[in-house]
Structure formats: structure tokens, C-alpha cells
Amino acid sequence: MSGQDAGAPAYRVWALPGIGEVRAGDDLAKLIAAAEPGLVDGDVLLVTSKIVSKAEGRIMEAADREAAIDAETVRVVARRGTLRIVENRQGLVMAAAGVDASNTPAGTVLLLPQDPDASARAIRDGLRDTLGVEVGVVVTDTFGRPWRSGLTDVAIGAAGVRVLDDLRGGTDAYGNPLSATVVATADELAAAGDLVKGKASGLPVAVVRGLAHVVVPAGDGEPDGARAMVRGAADDMFRLGTSEAVREALNLRRTVREFTDDPVDPGAVRRAVAAAVTAPAPHHTTPWRFVLLESAESRTRLLDAMRDAWIADLRRDGRDEESIARRVRRGDVLREAPYLVVPCLVTEGSHHYGDERRDTAEREMFVVAAGAGVQNFLVALAGERLGSAWVSSTMFCRDVVREVLGLPAGWDPLGAVAVGRAAGEPKERAPRDPEDFLTVR
Structure with missing residues (x-):
């Protein structure tokens, strides 16, 4: 091997001529075996998803490709004009749900295989039966990538291949620990095949020949398919496009009343406050203040004082002790949260007109602005994967809150926000028809 160390790692990749046009019902394993009867153990087959879809009859008549995309879409990630990045039925996030109008008769479209991992297993099993070889199979499709121009092939299905090479826990050539390195082996194989296909x-x-170490021999158990390479929602830092994220963030803001014991990142709360103070406000004022109760002692001291004030109010109302205990328990959501925030309204810069009508309207204008700030705060917390519950209780004992927390007389508490990691998924919220809330003139 001229110019190459004979002992250096190397592999060979070549395309198979002679496959021909694939039709519904064709046995891909037999077609591949006929095109390359010299396959050996440890080879990896890289099979374009188009022929898998054709063999499996995933061709549909569609005068309107957009309608086919709609049918294959479970979630829109981003939309720019007619281009859509979506999550499809296979869990893949890609352009147009993988619906392809190329290399198929006019008036039809190709859909991706229903289960690409199962398709790869069928080809692998078929080659074992036909040629008696143990190979790996990767079903590939063309993807764009975030932050990168151009297209490449990636793995959407796999069988007999270690799709991920987890190097975490090892060290690099300098002895530094590898703490985040997981190599997408199946995607690298797919891209190598695309260079010759x-x-x-x-x-x-x-x-691909020469990389037998990525192929799992029969009897060692079937490794994870390519589905294992799809990043789960909890780990996806870029799950939505820009405009879609804005809309979805509002829906993520849900009242959470049960929290885990996980500590809350104070930096996340401060980032949420930064979002809060971008809300609109009258007269170029800043009517928001946020009191962060980061110590358990400060939370307990405030909640005990508020509880005592509430009990006194309820007794003055003539409530019996059982009724009082039941009502006081409603405040447990604040006690069980690992972090509390008390948003406050300040009216510095407000105008004073000297008549009740305009002065009342002026204060209401500031209250509305403060509420907009709190909404921004809650939405931003949701963006940080933090649950929250905005509870009104501090508004009913403002003097107590100001005294316990040492706040200025001009700060009016606007409830308390319980913050923490949600202990479970919130219940589905029934959609509301906006027409029920509209009046058009």
C-alpha cells in the first residue's frame, strides 16, 4: 500500500451496481446478494431508504405533497414559508417528514419505511439465509443539520451494528477523562456510503469492509437500532424553531403543585427575572421587583407568619377550626416548593391626578404591567424546565410580608411563586376556542 502504513486502520467502501428498479414486494436481501455474492462476515451494508420504501410498498398517490407531509407529521418544529421541519411518525426530526417526490412516478410520493430498524433486521436476516454471512445493515436517508450547510446521509434504521460508540469514562491521548464523547458510528457509516452511492x-x-468491530455477531444479542440515536425531548436543547418556540413556551407555562426535592438553579431564576423585566410598562417606569427566598429559613419564617395572619382572618370570619385547617392546607404548595419568589409592584413614576377615577385607572395600569412581568417570569421559568405556581396569598397580608422580609413600604406583594422541578407531567389542558373570547366590531 504505497503512501500508507500497512498497519494503520483502514476500510474500503464501494457501491453495488446492478440493483435495478425496485418494486413493491421485491426481496431486497436477494437483490443485494445477487449484486454482491462475495459479501463476508463483518461487512456493513448501507441501504438507501428509497428502495426500502419501494419494496415495502410505501408509495402513495398524492397530487398534493403537502397533504402527505401533513399525514406523516406529529409535530411541527419550524416553518419558513413552504419549508417545514417536523417530527414524523418514526420520531425523526427532518424536512418534510421524509416525504419524497423524487425517483418515483409523477403523481406519487415515497414515505419512509414504517419501522426502519425492522427493515434493516429483515435485510440482515435475509442475507444470512441467502449467503450465510453475518453483516450489519444501516438504512440511510438524507438530512440537513442544524448550524451546517449542505446535506448528508444519516442512519434511520440499523441492525447488527453498534450505532453509538460510548467513550465516556475513558481517557484521551493525554490522559484527560472523556465525559461527553459518544460517537454516532451509524451516521458516520451512512455518510461514508453516500460518498460512493x-x-x-x-x-x-x-x-463497507474493514470495520468488522462495529458489527455484532449473531448470538451476542441484537444491539439497539437507529432509534436509539434520536435525542429525547428532555435532552433536546433546540426542540423548536424560533416562532414555534414562542408559541409553545406559552403552553409550557402550566401551574405545578407538586415538586421534586431537586435544588433550583438560582441562575435560572435570575434569567427568568431578566425576561420578566422586558414587559411593557407605563411612563417608561420599571414597576417590578422580585424577592428571591433562597434559604429554607426565610421561606419558613414568611410562611409561618402568613399562616398565622390567615388563621386570624378566618377566625374573625367565624370559621370553625376544621374549616380553617382545611383552608390553610391550600398553602402547602408554597411550603413544599424548594424555592419561592415574591413579585412586588412599585408605583414610582406614576401620575397623580387628584380625582378618584383617573388615580384608580393609573394604579390599574401599573398593576396590569406588573402582571405582564409576572407572566414573562413564569413563561421563562418553563423555558428553564422549571415548574411554577403563582399563588395570591401574599396580597392578603401585605403588611406582614413587608415586615417579615424587610421590604420598603412602597412595595406591594403580588402573591408568591412556588418554583421547582415538576414531580410529574401536568394534566392535559383542554383546548380553548379563541372565538369564545372574541368580540369583533
């Missing part, structure tokens, strides 16, 4: 050369299958 091309996009329009009619070569839908490639073979």
Missing part, C-alpha cells in the same frame, strides 16, 4: 447515480446500496 451519490444522490442521482442509481446506486442505492454500498458496502
Whole structure:
């Protein structure tokens, strides 16, 4: 091997000619075996999803490709004009749900295989039966990538291949610990195959030889398929496009009343406050203040004083002790939260007119602005994956709150916000028809 160390790692990749046009019902394993009867143990087959879809009859008549995309979409991630990035039925986030109008007769579209991992297993099993070889199979499709121009092939289905190479816990050449390195082996194989298959050369299958270590022999258990490479929602830091994220963030803001014991990142709360103070306000004022109760002692001292004031109010109302205990328990959501925030209204800069009508309207204008700030705060917390419950209780004992927390006389508490990691998924909220809340003139 001229110019290459004979002992250096190397592999060979080549495309298979002779596959021909694939039709519904064709046995891909037999077609591949006929095109390359010399396959050996440890080879990896890279199979374009288009021929898998054709063999599995995933062709549909569709005069309107957009309607087909709608049918295959479970979630819109981003939309720019007619271009849609969506999550499809296979859990893949990609353009147009993988619905393809190329290399298929006019008036039809190709859908991705229903279960690409199962498709890969079928091809692998078929090659074992036909040629008696143990190979890996990767079903590939073309993807764009965030922050990168251009397209490449990635793995959407796999069988007999270690799709991920987890290097965490090891060290690099300098002895530094590897704490985040997980290599997408199946995607690297798919891209290597794309270099020889091309996009329009009619070569839908490639073979990689020399990387037998990524192939799992029969009897060692079937490794995870390519589905294991799809990042879950909880770990996806970029789940939504910009405009979609704005709308979804409002829906993420849900009242949470049960929290885990996980500590709350004070930095996340401060970032939420930064979002809060972008709310509109009258007369170029800043009517928001946020008191952060980060110590258990400060939370307990405030809640005990508020409880005593509430009990005194309820006794003056003539409530019996059982009724009082029941009502006081409603405040447990604040006690059980690992973090409390008391938003306050300040009316510095407000105008004074000297008549009740305009002075009342002026204060209400400031209250509305403060409420907008609190809403911003709650939405931003949701964006930080923090649950919250905005409870009105501090508004009913403002003097007590100001005294316990040492707040200025001009700060009016606007409830308390319980903050923490939600102990479970909130219940589904029934959609509301906006028409029920509209009056058009």
C-alpha cells in the first residue's frame, strides 16, 4: 500500500451496481446478494431508504405533497414559508417528514419505511439465509443539520451494528477523562456510503469492509437500532424553531403543585427575572421587583407568619377550626416548593391626578404591567424546565410580608411563586376556542 502504513486502520467502501428498479414486494436481501455474492462476515451494508420504501410498498398517490407531509407529521418544529421541519411518525426530526417526490412516478410520493430498524433486521436476516454471512445493515436517508450547510446521509434504521460508540469514562491521548464523547458510528457509516452511492447515480446500496468491530455477531444479542440515536425531548436543547418556540413556551407555562426535592438553579431564576423585566410598562417606569427566598429559613419564617395572619382572618370570619385547617392546607404548595419568589409592584413614576377615577385607572395600569412581568417570569421559568405556581396569598397580608422580609413600604406583594422541578407531567389542558373570547366590531 504505497503512501500508507500497512498497519494503520483502514476500510474500503464501494457501491453495488446492478440493483435495478425496485418494486413493491421485491426481496431486497436477494437483490443485494445477487449484486454482491462475495459479501463476508463483518461487512456493513448501507441501504438507501428509497428502495426500502419501494419494496415495502410505501408509495402513495398524492397530487398534493403537502397533504402527505401533513399525514406523516406529529409535530411541527419550524416553518419558513413552504419549508417545514417536523417530527414524523418514526420520531425523526427532518424536512418534510421524509416525504419524497423524487425517483418515483409523477403523481406519487415515497414515505419512509414504517419501522426502519425492522427493515434493516429483515435485510440482515435475509442475507444470512441467502449467503450465510453475518453483516450489519444501516438504512440511510438524507438530512440537513442544524448550524451546517449542505446535506448528508444519516442512519434511520440499523441492525447488527453498534450505532453509538460510548467513550465516556475513558481517557484521551493525554490522559484527560472523556465525559461527553459518544460517537454516532451509524451516521458516520451512512455518510461514508453516500460518498460512493451519490444522490442521482442509481446506486442505492454500498458496502463497507474493514470495520468488522462495529458489527455484532449473531448470538451476542441484537444491539439497539437507529432509534436509539434520536435525542429525547428532555435532552433536546433546540426542540423548536424560533416562532414555534414562542408559541409553545406559552403552553409550557402550566401551574405545578407538586415538586421534586431537586435544588433550583438560582441562575435560572435570575434569567427568568431578566425576561420578566422586558414587559411593557407605563411612563417608561420599571414597576417590578422580585424577592428571591433562597434559604429554607426565610421561606419558613414568611410562611409561618402568613399562616398565622390567615388563621386570624378566618377566625374573625367565624370559621370553625376544621374549616380553617382545611383552608390553610391550600398553602402547602408554597411550603413544599424548594424555592419561592415574591413579585412586588412599585408605583414610582406614576401620575397623580387628584380625582378618584383617573388615580384608580393609573394604579390599574401599573398593576396590569406588573402582571405582564409576572407572566414573562413564569413563561421563562418553563423555558428553564422549571415548574411554577403563582399563588395570591401574599396580597392578603401585605403588611406582614413587608415586615417579615424587610421590604420598603412602597412595595406591594403580588402573591408568591412556588418554583421547582415538576414531580410529574401536568394534566392535559383542554383546548380553548379563541372565538369564545372574541368580540369583533
